[in-house]
Amino acid sequence: MTAHSPGTPGSVERGESGTTDVVLRAGGASWLTVPRSLGSAASTALGTGLLGGALVLPVAVIVLFSGAGWAAVGVVALWMVSVAVGMGFAGALVAACFRVYRIRFSAAGDPPGVCLVRGLGSGPWRPTEEPDRLRLEQEIEEPYAGDPLPATDFLTLRLIRDDSDVCRAVLLPDTDARQLLTALEEALGPAVLLELHVKRTTRRAPRRLPGPRNRGRLGTSGIGISGAGGYGCGSGCSGGGGG
Structure with a gap:
């Protein structure tokens, strides 16, 4: 996984006025x-x-x-x-x-606030009496033994307020979740609760159909889950628990 430059999905960008943007999608905030x-x-x-x-x-x-x-x-x-x-x-x-392209947080030293940057412009600032939560959910599907296909990795970022999603977006496949979490911690400090939830599953191997006529033929199998299910909070979490 590689770090993304400012302005690309999965990056943290500092504004000229001291605000901090979490980039969900490229573009936005313009009639373009x-x-x-x-x-x-x-x-x-x-x-x-x-x-x-x-x-x-x-x-x-x-x-x-x-x-x-x-x-x-x-x-x-x-x-x-x-x-x-x-x-x-x-x-x-x-x-x-x-749709939401960026999540913008107020500058350091200001009262905590957040606004959503959409395609045509920025929404109003919302003071945060209670800290919002930024949750990174990483779903890793690992190959079974002998599987020729590589592992797949999906990273979703969610802004949560009062246990409900304000917005969410799937980030680029090569986004480094822990590197992004570290950048968010450095940029936002205690004003926002940060969470990293990792879910690992193993792709189920296709099973052979029984019977002499079907010997050697592969049966159809869907994607299965083995190992521990559910989300677990990674060691990089700070703040409250998952909602």
């Missing part, structure tokens, strides 16, 4: 979010358009059995696909503009 998100919105619109097209066939059968002709089927199909494309495009663009 709109043109930058057009490509992903178009991809989403294509997917929803295909879904709408898949629903045309059963609807077409119903329309034909009702006595309407193929012209009516064409109108219904065009309407369904257009609505699906429009909803997919608009929904993806709105989500990009209003």
